[in-house]
Amino acid sequence: xxxxxxxxxxxxxxxxxxxxxxxxxxxxxxxxxxxxxxxxxxxxxxxxxxxxxxxxxxxxxxxxxxxxxxxxxxxxxxxxxxxxxxxxxxxxxxxxxxxxxxxxxxxxxxxxxxxxxxxxxxxxxxxxxxxxxxxxxxxxxxxxxxxxxxxxxxxxxxxxxxxxxxxxxxxxxxxxxxxxxxxxxxxxxxxxxxxxxxxxxxxxxxxxxxxxxxxxxxxxxxxxxxxxxxxxxxxxxxxxxxxxxxxxxxxxxxxxxxxxxxxxxxxxxxxxxxxxxxxxxxxxxxxxxxxxxxxxxxxxxxxxxxxxxxxxxxxxxxxxxxxxxxxxxxxxxxxxxxxxxxxxxxxxxxxxxxxxxxxxxxxxxxxxxxxxxxxxxxxxxxxxxxxxxxxxxxxxxxxxxxxxxxxxxxxxxxxxxxx
Amino acid sequence: xxxxxxxxxxxxxxxxxxxxxxxxxxxxxxxxxxxxxxxxxxxxxxxxxxxxxxxxxxxxxxxxxxxxxxxxxxxxxxxxxxxxxxxxxxxxxxxxxxxxxxxxxxxxxxxxx
Numbered sequence: 001x002x003x004x005x006x007x008x009x010x011x012x013x014x015x016x017x018x019x020x021x022x023x024x025x026x027x028x029x030x031x032x033x034x035x036x037x038x039x040x041x042x043x044x045x046x047x048x049x050x051x052x053x054x055x056x057x058x059x060x061x062x063x064x065x066x067x068x069x070x071x072x073x074x075x076x077x078x079x080x081x082x083x084x085x086x087x088x089x090x091x092x093x094x095x096x097x098x099x100x101x102x103x104x105x106x107x108x109x110x111x112x113x114x115x116x117x118x119x120x121x122x123x124x125x126x127x128x129x130x131x132x133x134x135x136x137x138x139x140x141x142x143x144x145x146x147x148x149x150x151x152x153x154x155x156x157x158x159x160x161x162x163x164x165x166x167x168x169x170x171x172x173x174x175x176x177x178x179x180x181x182x183x184x185x186x187x188x189x190x191x192x193x194x195x196x197x198x199x200x201x202x203x204x205x206x207x208x209x210x211x212x213x214x215x216x217x218x219x220x221x222x223x224x225x226x227x228x229x230x231x232x233x234x235x236x237x238x239x240x241x242x243x244x245x246x247x248x249x250x251x252x253x254x255x256x257x258x259x260x261x262x263x264x265x266x267x268x269x270x271x272x273x274x275x276x277x278x279x280x281x282x283x284x285x286x287x288x289x290x291x292x293x294x295x296x297x298x299x300x301x302x303x304x305x306x307x308x309x310x311x312x313x314x315x316x317x318x319x320x321x322x323x324x325x326x327x328x329x330x331x332x333x334x335x336x337x338x339x340x341x342x343x344x345x346x347x348x349x350x351x352x353x354x355x356x357x358x359x360x361x362x363x364x365x366x367x368x369x370x371x372x373x374x375x376x377x378x379x380x381x382x383x384x385x386x387x388x389x390x391x392x393x394x395x396x397x398x399x400x401x402x403x404x405x406x407x408x409x410x411x412x413x414x415x416x417x418x419x
Numbered sequence: 420x421x422x423x424x425x426x427x428x429x430x431x432x433x434x435x436x437x438x439x440x441x442x443x444x445x446x447x448x449x450x451x452x453x454x455x456x457x458x459x460x461x462x463x464x465x466x467x468x469x470x471x472x473x474x475x476x477x478x479x480x481x482x483x484x485x486x487x488x489x490x491x492x493x494x495x496x497x498x499x500x501x502x503x504x505x506x507x508x509x510x511x512x513x514x515x516x517x518x519x520x521x522x523x524x525x526x527x528x529x530x531x532x
């Protein structure tokens with residue numbers, strides 16, 4: 001086989017290896033070191049360095065060296081015009097050629113090139129932009145670089161340039177994604193704080209139900225989590241709980257704060273609040289699905305006798321069915337102007353009596369299951385902590401909750417909780 | 420990395436494929452031997468079928484290290500294909516390439532004052 005053919009085969013093998021090295025995106029420094037090794041080894045070049053061009057700082061930063069007795073400074077300045085000229089040329093330059101083309105840069109660093117016995121300067125270029133440079137010393141053979149060598153170096157250098165460029169593009173994309181995530185998190189925080197402020201505003205208007213919206217949000221959260229909803233969905237329903245009564249902002253203050261049960265006229269006024277809530281919430285771009293619908297339908301009933309639209313069963317959004325139960329639970333476990341809070345046995349009896357007609361059996365079961373787990377100590381006390389100030393001795397409710405689970409869920413859920 | 424010492428010489432055995440991983444092991448071992456005062460290094464390529472470009476670059480680094488320490492570097496048991504590669508790339512200007520380890524050791528003995 002002729003020497004030229006052998007040389008060509010060795011170069012092809014180096015190119016193939018280089019492709020594999022550049023695909024290594026997990027360790028940039030190692031990828032670069034190996035790629036540089038391959039370039040040097042393709043023609044047994046004794047020394048060299050590779051530097052990355054930072055266009056914002058107008059500097060070249062050394063990222064790998066090989067065989068240099070005297071290590072160059074870690075970074076050195078390059079005038080922008082010289083960088084542009086090197087990018088435009090995009091091919092290997094002898095030092096004499098480089099001195100003509102990038103005069104200021106070569107003059108400024110004459111000492112560097114003299115002390116390191118560098119013979120070639122190879123611009124690394126992608127899309128006509130300078131990415132970096134490779135500096136190469138003499139070949140182990142002592143022969144001068146040929147035109148064929150220049151072409152080989154150009155091909156290998158292009159691969160290295162693409163590798164460096166891809167790494168920096170990926171890093172930039174990652175940086176922007178992190179920045180976007182921070183902005184998104186910031187917006188979400190502002191949204192949540194706004195929702196809290198609204199919940200407080202709603203509850204302040206009704207002096208008898210202070211804290212109601214926040215508690216309904218938290219009860220809804222516990223139930224949704226027990227039903228296996230995703231974190232995002234749980235966050236959404238918590239917000240829906242906070243905002244479900246936002247329509248009360250347009251209801252006459254004297255009606256809301258009436259110390260007596262509502263008259264027919266007052267009831268009609270009060271029953272406007274779900275639709276009004278929907279009207280308020282619908283124009284807002286919520287980060288969660290169906291918030292306005294959960295507000296609109298939290299007074300619907302499974303049997304179709306609710307309001308405002310008389311929806312039945314599955315026609316009512318699942319989130320609204322959860323908020324309905326959470327809303328009723330808080331209403332029954334807090335004092336109202338026309339009655340005291342109910343004992344928990346009575347609350348559960350109400351749930352039992354109205355499951356399937358007013359309440360969704362699956363939601364009732366999830367509530368019972370969560371309650372039971374908290375009583376048995378297998379789950380964080382969320383419901384119990386919200387109730388604590390008002391109720392004691394909730395442990396005795398275990399059998400009742402078990403019985404409800406058995407009745408509404410064929411016993412399977414009760415068994416799993418007990419296990 | 421298999422290596423042994425005979426007198427002033429360290430004999431280092433290259434693996435079947437001289438690439439980045441195995442090449443860096445050879446480079447480390449050579450530098451360790453030079454630091455411990457050896458003035459002759461014999462790299463035995465009896466098991467080596469292939470040397471890639473990174474392997475070549477690493478061997479160039481070993482040549483540099485040997486020259487800086489005024490140590491003798493000898494390659495032995497190199498197969499024909501690899502010998503041609505070393506010849507073509509000019510490595511043979513800096514190292515002696517011999518057919519056997521014994522021949523390499525003889526070269527080292529002859530050079531001794």
